[in-house]
Amino acid sequence: MQLFYNPNIDRSTENFTFSEEESKHIIRVLRKKEGNILTITNGKGLLVTSKITIANPKKCTAVILTSIEKEPSTSWIHLAVAPTKNNDRFEWFLEKATEIGINEITPILCENSERKIIKQERMEKVIQSAMKQSLQTFLPKFNPIISYKDFLKKEHKGQLFIAHCEETEKIDLSKKAVPNKNTTVLIGPEGDFSSTEIKTAFENKFSPVSLGENRLRTETAAIVACTTLSILNHG
Incomplete structure (x- = not known):
């Protein structure tokens, strides 16, 4: 199954028109024709099947046949991560975390951050692509970049952890975190x-937590945290 994404559809939608970019991909790349079935999600839990009514590479239209509303997760995994100097590594993290099942990501600017600017639209497209590839119906929330201080000023509910490298007493995240509870984890920059x-x-x-005995890169630490929490919640 190939999954398409559009945030504007809901249960009342009867007919749908794809963007010119998606229309071209559907008709010219995937070679879909009138009558072919496509599956679409709005990234909010809705999964619909549709049938192509006009196979135009500039304006492909479809009629909605069925719709299913998926239940959201009972717990929320939120990682606040300092963007890496190498942009590709941060995009890799976004892709893999989305596949694993993260709910929210906030890029944070820290004292030792080497990258202070990110392309919001580009990062959102990476997440959307990963959601579609992994056949998920909930799009992770990607927040604008924010300073570390301002992030901490916000209200954060649930379990709150920070994964740092200083030689202090820390409990492994897999033992400290309680399953199926909203959780926020802070992951710092390379420094x-x-x-x-x-x-x-x-x-x-x-609270301080450990992600294992080895010293991890920022993006690796974020993936370990995401995976650990996902396994606790669903394993």
Whole structure:
């Protein structure tokens, strides 16, 4: 099955027109014709089957045949991650975390951050593509980049953790986290969080956790955290 994405469809939608970009892909690349069946999600849990009514590479239209509303996850995995200097590595993290089943991602600017600007639209497209490839019906929320201090000022509910590299007492995330609870994890830049940032996290009720004995790259640490929480919730 190939999954398409459009945030504008809902249960009341009867007919649908794909964008010119998607129309061209459907008709010229996938070679779909009138009468062929396509599956679409709105990224909010709705999964619909549709039949192509006009196979035009500039304006492909379809009629909705069936729709199913998927139940959302009972728990929420939120990672606040410092973007990596190498943009490809951050995109890799977004892709894999989406496949695993993350719910929310916030890029954070830390004292040791080497990358301070990201392309929001590009990152959102990476996530959308990963959602479609992994046949999921819920699109992870990708927030605009924010400073570490401002992020901590926001209200965060559920379990709060920070994964840092300082030699202090830490409990493994797999043992510290309680399954099926909303969880936020802070992942620092390649130079790690500063001592001041770690102290500030503690003051804001974030508990220190370990992601294993090895020192991990930022994107690897984020994937380990996401995978650990996903297994706890669904394993």
